[in-house]
Amino acid sequence: MAMPNENIVIEADGLIKRYGDFTAVNGVNFQVRQGEVFGLLGPNGAGKTTTMEMIEGLRRPDGGHARVAGFDTQKELGKVKEVIGVQLQSTSLFDLMKVKEITRMYASFYTHTVPIEPLLDDMILSEKMHGLVKNLSGGQKQRLAIALALVNDPLVVFLDEPTTGLDPQARRTLWDIVLRLKERGKTVVLSTHYMDEAHVLCDTICLMDRGQVIALDTPANLVRSLQSDSAVEFRLPQLEAAHESAGAVRAATSGGSFGSATSAAAGSADSAATSASPAAAELQAELMQIRGVKSVDRRKDVHVLYTDQLQDTLTDLIQQAASRNWALTDLQTRTATLEDVFIHMTGRSLREE
Amino acid sequence: MSAYWQLTLAQLKLFIRNRQVIFWSLMFPIFFMVMLGSFFSNGNSISLSGQVIDQDNSAESQALLQAFTGQTALELKSADNEDKALDSLKKGDQQLVIIIPQGYGQALAVTSAATPNANGTAAQVVAYYDETNAALSQIGLTVVAQIVDGVSKQLTHYVPVVTVQNQGVQSLNLKYIDFLVPGIVAMMIMSNNLNGVAGQIASWRERGILRRMQSTPLAASTFIAAQITARLMLNGLQAVIVLLVGSLIFGTQVNGSWALLLLFVVLGTLAFMAIGFIIAGLAKTPESAGPIAGFISFPLLFLGGVFFPIKNMPEFLQPLIKLIPITHLTNALRQVMNVxxxxxxxxxxxxxxxxxxxxxxVVASFTFKWE
Structure with a gap:
């Protein structure tokens, strides 16, 4: 079947999936170009896995349709299955089979396959080739799952949260593997809730929340959409301790002795409770007045200023802090990230606190 | 190699590498056979013992005592403490206590002296038995009744006019083990397939193994065909091993054709495997598949004539017994092997x-789900 654009390998067109009254995926549209790493990024429950599984033909959409390499995933599922490789989020494999055996078994399901030993070598599993699956580490099991997804030399590889639950080193190894797949021209669809992972690996990011696409662009463009290239972070423990003890004094007159300097650090831990207080709102308004600040955010006791004029913002902030006696601590500046984009768009963090 | 053979091979490997499964599905029936087999291995007779207490000590009572202790069907010994004897009966150490009461000889003298037509009071013998062990007690009481009857007839100089000559038409010397081994093979086929398939498929589904396969071009029919092939091979092998152990250790007979025996092993495997697939389809979680399979297979074990002859089952259960597959599998294996x-x-x-x-x-194909 001819495609309108020969470069497009996946088309998701208004995909909808409902579970009872709950709509897990609510009208998802996107296109994936050949050879790109396409990231589905969002918190748990955003609908990433359900979207992937509708494209893979594992779930029947309640609305819309998906095409892979021009084949409809419902009407031509057999053809779709031949050209895709799938690593599911929670697959376990037969524990009592050897790595090479299980790879050979999966290879037997396809008409077109790649040689097994070079494939396992590529996934850094050649040493474990004759070992049982149950004796593999978490990272090795995940690499085996990817090897099985590649055994038919697929056009598109689907990796559903491949690094979740892995230690940092195993995560890095996996990133290298994904980047190597990209070098070889494989199209990869990857879901993750790690924004750093999406940033490093993906050419295009589809930011999802509550079953919908909230943004779809390159990582650089997404960050640029914040209109602030930098974030300034700092804490104000003394000021907040003072606010808090003022609140405590208002609440109970006998609480005076707790307002000492030593309790300042402890007080900051639950400063979130005071964020709705008049003093906090006042502070927020004051921070917004600083030069260059586009938006103000707060994560636990850390204040974040987003700015496109870092130098002006820093100068003003320090002057203000000195004149108001804020006792600024833990000051940091960094480039804005995808995490900031997500928070900016949803008001919530990617990771559940 | 084709997907079908790869999957068959995989299933065989999974089985062989899982020592626990090997143990429970192979050693268990063999243990069962060895245990029950040795238990009942002393010939045809069922071990039944008791005591006879002569409280009369007359010539007549001595003669009866002789008749009791002299026979071989029951192991009856002479004793003299009634309380002790009854006590050990209650404890189950023995199954019968027979008491020849005082005045037996005298009563006998009076009755036998009377004319054959007279309605004199017959001399009495008391037999105590344990009614909680009905089957054994029944056999014991039958033997006691026969002995008393014999003595009675002898004393009255009764001459039978019609006699029965007992002769088994099969002219086979069958032991309990010959009855047991086909039952154990049937039990093994049922539990391996019904419980085994239900548990395994439900667990593979839960762990996402089936979903992963579903995302490949593999056809469900290929997957199921490979399951069937591997299980047929395993069951055939297991049945042969159990039959060999039976014949080598206990001298179990296989009087019929091995091919026919194998045909029934195959039929039984397929039938129970299909039921296992249904249970796997119905069970919501792998944890519930086990109990559901157990709930179905455990009663079948007792109703299907695996350990006891079906005719010993209560009348109201007979229609059910005639319906369930295990009955027919057990019966067919037994008929081929024994007769x-x-x-x-x-x-x-x-x-x-x-x-x-x-x-x-047909039902399984409608209820089977990959996920």
Whole structure:
């Protein structure tokens, strides 16, 4: 079947999936170009896995349709299955089979396959080739799952949260593997809730929340959409301790002795409770007045200023802090990230606190 | 190699590498056989013992005592403490206590002296038995009744006019183990397939193994065909091992054709595997598949004549017993092994098992889910 654009390998067109009254995926549209790493990024429950599984033909959409390499995933599922490789989020494999055996078994399901030993070598599993699956580490099991997804030399590889639950080193190894797949021209669809992972690996990011696409662009463009290239972070423990003890004094007159300097650090831990207080709102308004600040955010006791004029913002902030006696601590500046984009768009963090 | 053979091979490897499964599905029936087999291995007789207490000490009572202790069907010994004897009966150390009461001789003298037509009071012998062990007690009481009857007839100079000559038509010397081994093979086929398939498929589904396969071009029919092939091989092998152990250790007989025996092993495997697939389809979680399978297979074990003859089962259960597949599998295996029956005699069993197989596979194909 001819495609309108020969470069497009996946088309998701208004995909909808409902579970009872709950709509897990609510009208998802996107296109994936050949050879790109396409990231589905969002918190748990955003609908990433359900979207992937509708494209893979594992779930029947309640609305819309998906095409892979021009084949409809419902009407031509057999053809779709031949050209895709799938690593599911929670697959376990037969524990009592050897790595090479299980790879050979999966290879037997396809008409077109790649040689097994070079494939396992590529996934850094050649040493474990004759070992049982149950004796593999978490990272090795995940690499085996990817090897099985590649055994038919697929056009598109689907990796559903491949690094979740892995230690940092195993995560890095996996990133290298994904980047190597990209070098070889494989199209990869990857879901993750790690924004750093999406940033490093993906050419295009589809930011999802509550079953919908909230943004779809390159990582650089997404960050640029914040209109602030930098974030300034700092804490104000003394000021907040003072606010808090003022609140405590208002609440109970006998609480005076707790307002000492030593309790300042402890007080900051639950400063979130005071964020709705008049003093906090006042502070927020004051921070917004600083030069260059586009938006103000707060994560636990850390204040974040987003700015496109870092130098002006820093100068003003320090002057203000000195004149108001804020006792600024833990000051940091960094480039804005995808995490900031997500928070900016949803008001919530990617990771559940 | 094709997907079908790869999957078959994988299933065989999974089985061989899982020592626990090997143990429970192979050693368990063998242990069962060895245990029950040695228990009942001393010939045809069932061990039954008791005591006879002579409280009369007359010539007549001595003669009766002789008659009791002199026979071989029961192991009866003379004793003199009634309380002690009854006590050990209650404890189950013995199954019978017979008491020849005081005045037996005198009563006997009076009755036998009277004319044959006179309605004199017969001399009495008291037999105590343990009614909680009904089967054994019944045999014991029958033997006691026969002995008393014999003595009675002797004393009255009774001459029988009609006699029965007992002769087994099969002219086979069958022991309990010959009855037991086909039952154990049937039990093994049922539990391996019904419980085994239900548990395994439900667990593979839960762990996402089936979903992963579903995302490949593999056809469900290929997957199921490979399952069937691997299990047929395993069951055939297991049945042969159990039969070999039976014949080597206990001298179990296989009087019929091995091919026919194998045919029924195959039929039974397929029928129970299909039922296992249904249970796997119905069970919501792998944890519930086990109990559901157990709930079905455990009663079948007792109703299906695996350990006890079906005719000993209560009347109201008979229609159910006639319906369930295990009954027919057990019966067919037993007929082939014990009596050497051929297919012309066993076509009803083959038909009923075949019926179960077809119905169960149709139902299973509707209830089977990859996820």
């Amino acid at each position: 050497g029956a051929d297919l012309t005699a066993l076509w009803p069993e083959a038909t009923i098992l075949g019926g179960w197989l077809i119905v169960a596979f």
